[in-house]
Amino acid sequence: MENTTDALARLKKGQAPGNREILQEISVGSEFIMDFWKEKYFASYLARGGSKIKFLTGRTGSGKTHFLELLAMEAENMGYIPVNLSAAEVWIHDFKEIYIAILRRIKLMACLQLCSHEVIRQLGFQPETIPAEISFADYLSSQGKLDPLTKREIRRQLEQLFLVNPLIDNNFALACAMLTGGILGYPTLEEPSHKLLMLWLEGSREAKLSSLRRLGLSPSKITKYNARHMLRSLVEVCCLAGYKGLLISIDNLEVLVSADNTENIRYTRLKREDAYESIRELIDEIDTLKHTMFVFSFDRSLMDDDTRGLKSYQALWMRIQNEIEGKRFNRFADIVDLDRLIDEVYTPENIVKMSTRLAQVINRLDDGANAISLNIAEELHAKARFGKVSVPRRVILTTLQGGAE
Numbered sequence: 146m147e148n149t150t151d152a153l154a155r156l157k158k159g160q161a162p163g164n165r166e167i168l169q170e171i172s173v174g175s176e177f178i179m180d181f182w183k184e185k186y187f188a189s190y191l192a193r194g195g196s197k198i199k200f201l202t203g204r205t206g207s208g209k210t211h212f213l214e215l216l217a218m219e220a221e222n223m224g225y226i227p228v229n230l231s232a233a234e235v236w237i238h239d240f241k242e243i244y245i246a247i248l249r250r251i252k253l254m255a256c257l258q259l260c261s262h263e264v265i266r267q268l269g270f271q272p273e274t275i276p277a278e279i280s281f282a283d284y285l286s287s288q289g290k291l292d293p294l295t296k297r298e299i300r301r302q303l304e305q306l307f308l309v310n311p312l313i314d315n316n317f318a319l320a321c322a323m324l325t326g327g328i329l330g331y332p333t334l335e336e337p338s339h340k341l342l343m344l345w346l347e348g349s350r351e352a353k354l355s356s357l358r359r360l361g362l363s364p365s366k367i368t369k370y371n372a373r374h375m376l377r378s379l380v381e382v383c384c385l386a387g388y389k390g391l392l393i394s395i396d397n398l399e400v401l402v403s404a405d406n407t408e409n410i411r412y413t414r415l416k417r418e419d420a421y422e423s424i425r426e427l428i429d430e431i432d433t434l435k436h437t438m439f440v441f442s443f444d445r446s447l448m449d450d451d452t453r454g455l456k457s458y459q460a461l462w463m464r465i466q467n468e469i470e471g472k473r474f475n476r477f478a479d480i481v482d483l484d485r486l487i488d489e490v491y492t493p494e495n496i497v498k499m500s501t502r503l504a505q506v507i508n509r510l511d512d513g514a515n516a517i518s519l520n521i522a523e524e525l526h527a528k529a530r531f532g533k534v535s536v537p538r539r540v541i542l543t544t545l546q547g548g549a550e
Contacts (some may be wrong), residue, residue, distance in 0.1 A: 177433045187225065197439070225390050231395070233411070240372040258328055301325055314375060338360055341353075397442070397444045422460070
């Protein structure tokens with residue numbers, strides 16, 4: 146009930162509901178881009194090993210966060226791991242911070258658990274037949290099958306899975322092999338060693354390199370310079386676990402040019418330029434990543450502010466600007482401007498449909514909403530190109546006002 150109460154409060158503020166069932170119920174028109182991305186990217190290009198960066202923009206209330214939540218749900222249904230980040234919470238001028246945030250949300254040990262199942266299958270056993278409370282090694286031991294030959298084969302399978310994979314950094318691979326061995330129960334991994342490996346993978350300063358060398362690694366600290374390489378390794382481990390890849394969305398990028406609630410500037414000029422440079426480097430190196438889509442989302446202020454916004458950093462702007470903007474919406478474009486969907490998506494008929502679904506949800510949870518009439522929808526559509534309020538936000542406000550402008 147708390148989840149639906151939160152969703153209702155968010156809807157009344159014109160925000161995405163943060164509730165999957167409600168999100169699907171009120172979504173209208175998103176399939177225009179969503180189905181295209183699912184077919185062209187998730188079902189084919191990314192699945193075959195490609196990687197892509199998209200930029201999502203629009204006026205306040207244009208449905209950016211709503212779209213990202215829906216996209217995450219669709220990507221997950223298609224076998225990808227969605228990671229939703231906010232530039233208001235994660236420092237994006239240092240790619241190491243992005244990598245760490247992704248790593249923490251992915252739940253690496255759960256992925257390595259799935260990798261351990263592959264080792265078990267390669268040894269001729271079925272993971273589901275092994276009792277949950279004991280390790281694979283203990284199970285083999287109880288069957289009298291944990292002989293030197295079997296131990297050697299476990300080591301060989303771990304090596305095949307991680308250490309000979311050219312897409313995984315050598316130290317990252319060794320850490321994952323040791324952690325997976327710990328899950329299997331062989332080779333044995335003591336708790337302090339487990340903790341040390343996790344600290345290093347998370348880029349923690351607590352991970353002493355001298356201690357890691359005693360475990361057989363020859364590591365260096367994870368920095369903004371090698372973090373993209375570490376991310377590639379992480380994605381590959383996720384693919385070994387059976388996932389098709391990663392969808393990484395970073396919302397609220399307009400924080401680069403705006404103050405927070407206390408009117409403090411979060412990004413100084415130098416940090417802002419470092420953030421732009423970090424994105425520029427990611428674009429230039431995107432082909433070194435596999436099975437990964439990045440979506441950066443931001444309010445129009447980041448596009449319109451010539452002195453601090455994207456256009457102020459020429460090296461980045463040259464790489465992302467759309468060369469030609471035709472009358473029809475280009476769904477292959479790297480910058481997706483939701484405000485340009487008026488003719489294709491936000492027709493008067495779809496506005497009525499959006500309002501009707503929204504009113505049904507709100508009245509089921511509370512009351513006070515009335516669906517917009519076709520006449521009002523036509524007025525909203527006519528005004529849609531002007532003013533600061535986007536179509537979705539106008540639909541929400543008008544529906545909450547009893548269906549009248």
